[in-house]
Amino acid sequence: MPVTPRIGFILVCIFLDALGIGLIVPVLPRLIGELAVTRDLQTTWYGAIMLSYGVMQFLSAPLLGALSDRIGRRPVLLGGILGLGLMFAVPAFSTSLWFILGSRILGGMLSANMTVAQAYIADVTVGVQRFSGFGKIGAVFGIGFVLGPALGGVLGQFDVRFPFMCAAVICLANFLYGAFILPESLKTRDTAPLSLKRNNPFAAVWALIRMPQNRLLVTVLTLSSLATGVLQCTWALYTEYRYGFTPLLIGLSVFALGLSISFVQGWLLPRLVIRLTPRKIVFTALATGTAALAVVALTGNGFVAALFCCLYAVSGAAGPMITGDISRRTAPEHQGTTIGAVSSLNSLTGAVAPAIGTPLLMFPANAPAAFTAGMPYFACALFMGLSLIAAAAVKDTEEIPPYAGDDTGETD
Numbered sequence: 001m002p003v004t005p006r007i008g009f010i011l012v013c014i015f016l017d018a019l020g021i022g023l024i025v026p027v028l029p030r031l032i033g034e035l036a037v038t039r040d041l042q043t044t045w046y047g048a049i050m051l052s053y054g055v056m057q058f059l060s061a062p063l064l065g066a067l068s069d070r071i072g073r074r075p076v077l078l079g080g081i082l083g084l085g086l087m088f089a090v091p092a093f094s095t096s097l098w099f100i101l102g103s104r105i106l107g108g109m110l111s112a113n114m115t116v117a118q119a120y121i122a123d124v125t126v127g128v129q130r131f132s133g134f135g136k137i138g139a140v141f142g143i144g145f146v147l148g149p150a151l152g153g154v155l156g157q158f159d160v161r162f163p164f165m166c167a168a169v170i171c172l173a174n175f176l177y178g179a180f181i182l183p184e185s186l187k188t189r190d191t192a193p194l195s196l197k198r199n200n201p202f203a204a205v206w207a208l209i210r211m212p213q214n215r216l217l218v219t220v221l222t223l224s225s226l227a228t229g230v231l232q233c234t235w236a237l238y239t240e241y242r243y244g245f246t247p248l249l250i251g252l253s254v255f256a257l258g259l260s261i262s263f264v265q266g267w268l269l270p271r272l273v274i275r276l277t278p279r280k281i282v283f284t285a286l287a288t289g290t291a292a293l294a295v296v297a298l299t300g301n302g303f304v305a306a307l308f309c310c311l312y313a314v315s316g317a318a319g320p321m322i323t324g325d326i327s328r329r330t331a332p333e334h335q336g337t338t339i340g341a342v343s344s345l346n347s348l349t350g351a352v353a354p355a356i357g358t359p360l361l362m363f364p365a366n367a368p369a370a371f372t373a374g375m376p377y378f379a380c381a382l383f384m385g386l387s388l389i390a391a392a393a394v395k396d397t398e399e400i401p402p403y404a405g406d407d408t409g410e411t412d
Helices: 005-024 028-036 039-071 073-093 097-110 113-124 129-156 162-181 201-209 212-243 247-272 278-298 302-328 332-360 362-366 371-392
Strands: none
Touching: 005 073, 005 113, 005 129, 005 162, 028 039, 028 097, 028 212, 039 073, 039 097, 039 113, 039 201, 039 212, 039 332, 039 362, 073 097, 073 113, 073 162, 113 129, 113 302, 113 332, 129 162, 129 247, 129 302, 201 212, 201 332, 212 247, 212 278, 212 302, 212 332, 212 362, 212 371, 247 302, 278 302, 278 371, 302 332, 302 371, 332 362, 332 371, 362 371
């Protein structure tokens, strides 16, 4: 899929968002540890701070998606960028864990960037090109994670708060970029009144589930997202507790993971979608992810764990295929609402993941050399394996044939 100016604008916005998020990944656990004093309190506060963002993102995503169907993608996206900037700015200067928790709650409430970006791509693409567009969003997000954590790890060696300051400045630059450059993509607006009852996250997720053709897809997406969520919320502390990783090593390991995600979604996936059916891509991706997570759980070597975590990135090819299939079944004027529901589902798993993953960090914290130290990643492998079983049950009649045309896929 050619990257036209409109698509390019949205990809740059997502890249800058990912860069800011990536900057704080290696240092957030260390900052919480400095303020929480004990390791048990560090784990508890880290879980609460991660949980709060996911919960608020889950509650707000469908409403913000529906709002973007009415007032446009651009203003909702800009509001989300401002909320993200505030979430970064507070930890840069505050010494209160409660203030940091509050900033995460506010950031989660306004976080609609990925939802709106996917709706934007849906506005300007058709057919199989939509899969490729969603994959490019994942790719540029991965590139941001390639650069962000590595840079955050280096900056964190000097001052644990400095990466937060840099992330806030990046958000300001992103906001200015979007305000002056980003065009509106929405042409057909939803004229129905905005309803909290209709757009609450539970109703949005239920609307996906009750569609018979979506049930297995939603099951696969939920389980694989849960595995990803547990990995994301535990990796920094897990590698510190079990392998003794410093912020620099944590940053470099996430750097490698982001590079792998960029390769899979930016280079590999666009080539797979013209050769294989979505079902085959999803099945292969999830099988690879399951095996990789099992190795991460079993190994006592930090280098091996980081290497197989990179291999796990192959599982990321499943998400764009599933999201694209759900989007394909949705009317143009309801893309924001439906993709907002998918985002809510991802946010729900992101909210549940810290509640599952962070208590399991007590195993590597207390006995890093024991077999049970891998419990967080045994859980990840279990969820990914169950998603693989669900994917195997998807019927061939629900597949989209491999792309055989030569259209650009972009609408006027």
